[in-house]
Amino acid sequence: MLETPYVAVDVDVLDRNVAAMAAAARGRGLALRPHAKTHKCLEIARRQVDYGAAGLTVATVREAEVFAGGGFDDLFLAYPIWPSPGRAGRLRKLAERVALRVGVDSVESAEALARAVGPLDVLVELDSGHHRSGVQPGDAARVAEAAERAGHRVRGIFTFPGHGYGPGLQQQAALDEAAALSAAGAGAEVRSGGSTPTAALAETGPLTEIRPGVYVFGDAQQVELGTCGWDDVALTVVATVVSRTGNRVIVDAGSKVLGADRLAWATGFGRLPEHPEARIVALSEHHATVEFPDEPPARGDVLRVAPNHVCTVVNLADELVVVRGGAEVDRWRVAARGANT
Amino acid sequence: MLETPYVAVDVDVLDRNVAAMAAAARGRGLALRPHAKTHKCLEIARRQVDYGAAGLTVATVREAEVFAGGGFDDLFLAYPIWPSPGRAGRLRKLAERVALRVGVDSVESAEALARAVGPLDVLVELDSGHHRSGVQPGDAARVAEAAERAGHRVRGIFTFPGHGYGPGLQQQAALDEAAALSAAGAGAEVRSGGSTPTAALAETGPLTEIRPGVYVFGDAQQVELGTCGWDDVALTVVATVVSRTGNRVIVDAGSKVLGADRLAWATGFGRLPEHPEARIVALSEHHATVEFPDEPPARGDVLRVAPNHVCTVVNLADELVVVRGGAEVDRWRVAARGANT
Structure with a gap:
């Protein structure tokens, strides 16, 4: 008899959610790189990759270390990381160990990362309307060029359409996401977006990849x-x-x-x-x-x-x-x- | 060099807060039984007891077990605990190990605790205006009598004036707290109240004990x-x-x-x-x-x-x-x- 309160996960429902998102992404030719900050569990990440996820998204260096330690070798740190002294060394070790991509949203952070860590695979973060981190689409080329000059390999652009977290706002957020990615990166190899509320609306073409997280569990x-x-x-x-x-x-x-x-x-x-x-x-x-x-x-x-x-x-x-x-x-x-x- | 984000505690400020609340309670003849759910740390509980706290307040059986394991032998579980099977056995063990008081707020819970756990030291919880758990002051005698009949030792009454968590509401919440404790338990051995916002206003006479928690750290x-x-x-x-x-x-x-x-x-x-x-x-x-x-x-x-x-x-x-x-x-x-x- 379990003692309350406890957190229960119905594995059949979980598997159905994992399979459905994987099939939806595959059907539309989008890479699926689910955000592991939602579940923080090796067992669930394994299910996502088994169903065809291209890799995982993580929010922190420590999350990247945990999933790298669990055998996951393709990680995108979708965060405008700042290379404080301890963190810089950890990022360098991670980049030697797995295929690592990190976010940058300024010339300063691209240059600081190059100095403190060395060359990395980077994606430039765009603000598509959520107004958190990220540059305006018109500034992405400037940041990408600075990152290249600093020695990084610019793999593409990404955004989080978090302003879709409101009743009736999903369609507009998905349109904003597609517009920002199109404006900034018609030629970019990776054009990454997607949140659970907008994932079903993500447009192939403007996007090449989606990063939903919550879909595995759902919530109120x-x-x-x-x-x-x-x-x-x-x-x-x-x-x-x-x-x-x-x-x-x-x-x-x-x-x-x-x-x-x-x-x-x-x-x-x-x-x-x-x-x-x-x-x-x-x-x-x-x-x-x-x-x-x-x-x-x-x-x-x-x-x-x-x-x-x-x-x-x-x-x-x-x-x-x-x-x-x-x-x-x-x-x-x-x-x-x-x-x- | 610590990596951010981390939680820092300035020990000099902490010690000053612990000493000031202890002195204020002592000066007004109130027992201080601080709520350990705020800090969850053995080191901080030790400081509170060293400064004269009469014992600790906890919110869950597991918190009681942790602090009992740390050598604290006078614990009040200020919660309307329901004796689910596993929890009942743990409560019985705790009551054998430390001086334990638990909250009840109904005839049903008093009787269920007696059946599942055996006789306990109980305090009847009152609703003094926060409208969470607790009985109306006029119902306290009925619950206390049922608890005595069920075999418990009724040590007194308690309330949490949580409706003092609003600008300008402290004075009214402290008056409500005093009124509820006076109405329900003029003769009760323990009349326990107090939250950090109302602790300085707690009235000796209506109250014999206060249970603030947040005061050790403060917050925004x-x-x-x-x-x-x-x-x-x-x-x-x-x-x-x-x-x-x-x-x-x-x-x-x-x-x-x-x-x-x-x-x-x-x-x-x-x-x-x-x-x-x-x-x-x-x-x-x-x-x-x-x-x-x-x-x-x-x-x-x-x-x-x-x-x-x-x-x-x-x-x-x-x-x-x-x-x-x-x-x-x-x-x-x-x-x-x-x-x-």
């Missing part, structure tokens, strides 16, 4: 965005009702297991797939307050909660409980948990 | 509530500027190290103590977008970020880097990280 955000249904949600947090007043219950999963992510348009702090009318109206570290339209569950009842944003949930857990037909069949270690450096 | 929320100043913030996340556009920079600390907590009234996703005019306007997993009123820092610059809510930050870190005068002097393991069960 994706359901509320319409990207997947409840049956596609592979990861849930299993929790016990510990308190009850009127039509509200408290379950023993709070922000320390569900994460506190909540975009402005979300209906709450997660959802209950078996109770789609229920709303998580408040979240503390060890309490979620769940409001039901009618009679709520009883104390001691066990419920499944789909978190809002699965990437931060996995990063809170030391292991995932792998289930099939509701029964535990395995445990997977979250090998890159806390791998932020 | 406490500064914005007026509970402490920037000089009292002992814990910060140290981050590097990796990208820069106009008056905005991206630093390499995102929600996977800072947490995503953001109450409606917060000015952003954390603050920069050395740059009080700057605002963290967006947060992704590995990016914080920081807007400056004028010229922002340069790429490669290292900044300190005070997170909004320190409890969830500590739960993301495997260790805390202990600094004095800016130099590393120790590392403390976050012994109860992820201890949610």
